[in-house]
Amino acid sequence: MAPTDPSIDEIISKIQACADATSVAKTLTPFLNNLSDQVFAARSHGQTDPIDALSPQLHSLAYLYFLVHRCKASHGFHPALMEKIWEFVNTCDGEQIRPASNKAFVFAEALVKMATESQQTCLLAQSFKDAIPILNNDISDVNPTHTHINYKDFLLYHYYGGMIYAYLKNFERAVEFFKLAVSAPAEVASAIQIEAYKKYVLTGLLQYGKVPILPKYTATVVQRCLKLQCGPYTDFATAYEKKSNNVIKAELEKIKPVLVRDKNYGLAKQCMEALHRRNIQDLTRTYLTLSIKDITSLIGLSSEADGESRVEGIIVRMIESGAIFARISHEHAGGMVSFLDDPNQHNSMSTMDIISTQIQRATAITASLVAMDQSISSMPAYLNKGLHMPDRAGFPMDEADYGMNMGYDAYADEVMIASFSSRVLGMLAVFATIACVSAFNPMSVDNSTKLTWCENQIGFCTNVCQELTKGAQCLDNRCDIMNLQYSCQCQGGIIPNTTEYTYTIPYFMCVADVQQCIHECPLSDNGCYSNCNMRNCAAEFPKKYNQTIATSLAATPTATNGPQFTGLPPGIFGNAANINRGPQSWAAFGGSSVLGLVVFLTVGVMFGNHHMD
Amino acid sequence: MTVPAQQIVEQADASLKAGRFQELIPLYEQLEFQISAIEIDAVPLNTIYEPLLASYLIAHDLYSARSLVHRIPEEYRAQAPQLATLIRVLELMRQWERQNGNLKDIYTLLHQSRWNSSLAPLIALLQDSIQDRELDLLAKAYTSLPVQLAASRIWLAEDTAAEQLVASRGWRYDATAGLLYPRAPEVTPNRAIGLQEFGQLADIVAHLEVKQDAS
Numbered sequence: 058m059a060p061t062d063p064s065i066d067e068i069i070s071k072i073q074a075c076a077d078a079t080s081v082a083k084t085l086t087p088f089l090n091n092l093s094d095q096v097f098a099a100r101s102h103g104q105t106d107p108i109d110a111l112s113p114q115l116h117s118l119a120y121l122y123f124l125v126h127r128c129k130a131s132h133g134f135h136p137a138l139m140e141k142i143w144e145f146v147n148t149c150d151g152e153q154i155r156p157a158s159n160k161a162f163v164f165a166e167a168l169v170k171m172a173t174e175s176q177q178t179c180l181l182a183q184s185f186k187d188a189i190p191i192l193n194n195d196i197s198d199v200n201p202t203h204t205h206i207n208y209k210d211f212l213l214y215h216y217y218g219g220m221i222y223a224y225l226k227n228f229e230r231a232v233e234f235f236k237l238a239v240s241a242p243a244e245v246a247s248a249i250q251i252e253a254y255k256k257y258v259l260t261g262l263l264q265y266g267k268v269p270i271l272p273k274y275t276a277t278v279v280q281r282c283l284k285l286q287c288g289p290y291t292d293f294a295t296a297y298e299k300k301s302n303n304v305i306k307a308e309l310e311k312i313k314p315v316l317v318r319d320k321n322y323g324l325a326k327q328c329m330e331a332l333h334r335r336n337i338q339d340l341t342r343t344y345l346t347l348s349i350k351d352i353t354s355l356i357g358l359s360s361e362a363d364g365e366s367r368v369e370g371i372i373v374r375m376i377e378s379g380a381i382f383a384r385i386s387h388e389h390a391g392g393m394v395s396f397l398d399d400p401n402q403h404n405s406m407s408t409m410d411i412i413s414t415q416i417q418r419a420t421a422i423t424a425s426l427v428a429m430d431q432s433i434s435s436m437p438a439y440l441n442k443g444l445h446m447p448d449r450a451g452f453p454m455d456e457a458d459y460g461m462n463m464g465y466d467a468y469a470d471e472v473m474i475a476s477f478s479s480r481v482l483g484m485l486a487v488f489a490t491i492a493c494v495s496a497f498n499p500m501s502v503d504n505s506t507k508l509t510w511c512e513n514q515i516g517f518c519t520n521v522c523q524e525l526t527k528g529a530q531c532l533d534n535r536c537d538i539m540n541l542q543y544s545c546q547c548q549g550g551i552i553p554n555t556t557e558y559t560y561t562i563p564y565f566m567c568v569a570d571v572q573q574c575i576h577e578c579p580l581s582d583n584g585c586y587s588n589c590n591m592r593n594c595a596a597e598f599p600k601k602y603n604q605t606i607a608t609s610l611a612a613t614p615t616a617t618n619g620p621q622f623t624g625l626p627p628g629i630f631g632n633a634a635n636i637n638r639g640p641q642s643w644a645a646f647g648g649s650s651v652l653g654l655v656v657f658l659t660v661g662v663m664f665g666n667h668h669m670d
Numbered sequence: 671m672t673v674p675a676q677q678i679v680e681q682a683d684a685s686l687k688a689g690r691f692q693e694l695i696p697l698y699e700q701l702e703f704q705i706s707a708i709e710i711d712a713v714p715l716n717t718i719y720e721p722l723l724a725s726y727l728i729a730h731d732l733y734s735a736r737s738l739v740h741r742i743p744e745e746y747r748a749q750a751p752q753l754a755t756l757i758r759v760l761e762l763m764r765q766w767e768r769q770n771g772n773l774k775d776i777y778t779l780l781h782q783s784r785w786n787s788s789l790a791p792l793i794a795l796l797q798d799s800i801q802d803r804e805l806d807l808l809a810k811a812y813t814s815l816p817v818q819l820a821a822s823r824i825w826l827a828e829d830t831a832a833e834q835l836v837a838s839r840g841w842r843y844d845a846t847a848g849l850l851y852p853r854a855p856e857v858t859p860n861r862a863i864g865l866q867e868f869g870q871l872a873d874i875v876a877h878l879e880v881k882q883d884a885s
Contacts, residue, residue, distance in 0.1 A: 224733065225733055330768075372811075373807065373811050374767070374768075376807070376810060376811040377807050377810070377811070383811070384811060384812065384813045385811055385812045385813070385815070386812065386813040386814045387812070387814050387815050387816050387819075387849060388813075388814050388847070388849065406861050406863060406867075409863065409867060409871065412871075412874070413870070416874070
């Protein structure tokens, strides 16, 4: 124990003194946070375990801290610890826990860490039912720093999860899980992935009759390794797809030792039975009625003794499980099977329930996907990559369109209405004083595109000003969506020359004009096209500021007729370091080709709050 | 404090006597966990395994039953003849599932073994559930079936089987052909659709149509 830490007894008494929620939150939490780990491991004066002096109900918070530490320290299964955990989980006081939610989170994944071990234990103890609710929640987000879960845990989790599903005969999910394990990004193939692939082949054959193709993002090194190691399985799969009973049986016998060694023989045997079922299902497409004898010979079981009764049994089980719809009649000797159509007309409440649950799931997934998009597109690595994409005319238009087509309509509408409409209307009066003359008709462009442009302009201004004035904020940085008027002024009265840069309002308007020109060209009139493209954006549309504002300050804006649009001044863009200057780097707008709308929605809200209040 | 094991045992006994096996399953599962993990050997595990296994069989949850059997340590299996019988029943049921096998074996086993008083109500339930399930399946799958087939599924001799089925389930019997004509099981009526749900459905359809027009 560090000398500055209070002794355990003092800690205990302090904990016991804070009984109600507010005092716990205010005083106890920072106090406990500051204690070092060793404190929790120490024993109190009388050599008793300090955790016993606390009651899980009254002192939930402190109890939690102690438990977390114990969980982390224990490497196996201790009945006493389990009892305490059990008791705690059942009786803890939610109010106290809430402020320490991150600590509770740590507790949860100390348990999860024990959970991959416990999954193994689960498999060994074979109590699969309990694992299913956990497995049913797909994992979409793994935060390794936060949760101390590593790559191997991820692979193992999906491997064991797939095995559990396969045991419960939910093969569709099993295939999903194995696929996730195999296609996880990797630099070196892991043995877990190889084993998962073997089971993936077998469960794929069971469920779909063929091995589903691995996704394109599977690491090539893994794929190579799989080809080397899983040869017998792929041979079996090819034989299986040919659907000839004898060939498959021969192949199965051939690789039986391999299967037994990998403990996959049971799965392979199930594949054989599934084959019969699949063949019968194929028959339903061709025939309305068949005698059982014919069915037996058609699916290749006529050579077996007792084949017919076995086939009848298979059919009855298939009817029970809903794999086919049929009725058997024994009026003729030997039995006739008539295949029916699906009697479910989907006009019942159960269908309605299914629809609602699916819609809810889809909405939830879309929401989390949008969140993921936003977080990715503000990452520095992504912005870096996006920057090096070539500039193309019409580029900014596309991203707005793409953003709309991604289905962010509702999202965009919401954000626009919520954060901009009132502010924008208020700004109109202010902007009346700024005489930014525009030859371009702002009304020809839709609102969301103008939103894009404005955000680009604002971001540009921030960055340029920071560059020109060595990190100072802008004095004035505004943009009006309605009429595309803007103003950008840095500290010390410096006004950047917007026509020298891209992703400013002048640039966008020029580009839009070029597009319009091209659009009006008759088809395949190359002369007309080249005429339109001749116009060099930024050079042809000199958008001058109102000189009165500029001349009232020290600096003067530079003339803009001359300079070609050479792209980007090195200070801003040539240097990758500048791009990573915070999330407000306006390279975000330039770089992200596909997520533009989402990105500047995020940043726009931030800007909106910052500038437009 | 978590509920002590004794209390749970008493609760379970009450349910057992009343034959409410559905309640038994979670009770016994918790008992098993508590006794093996926390209060070691507070109650002999034997008395838990047998009812739990029987309940799983009645609920037709063969996966859980199989996992339970794997979990039971060897020494228990040797000691308890009832447990051994139940395990044998489980295996037969699994065979029955897979290959539509002979139910008579199961019935014989169930009837001929001796069950102590605590398990007896469960065993009776088990037999009824197996029989009912199989007969429902036959009614669904067959328009006409030979008497022998039906008789093999239920615990009755062949000659009485036909009358029994006609009487209890309303099946038709044709003595000359030796065929039984099962009656298809009733379709449960749908619950009525509420106005709000109807509105939801209308919204969904409208939304889809808009999307279709737009694309």
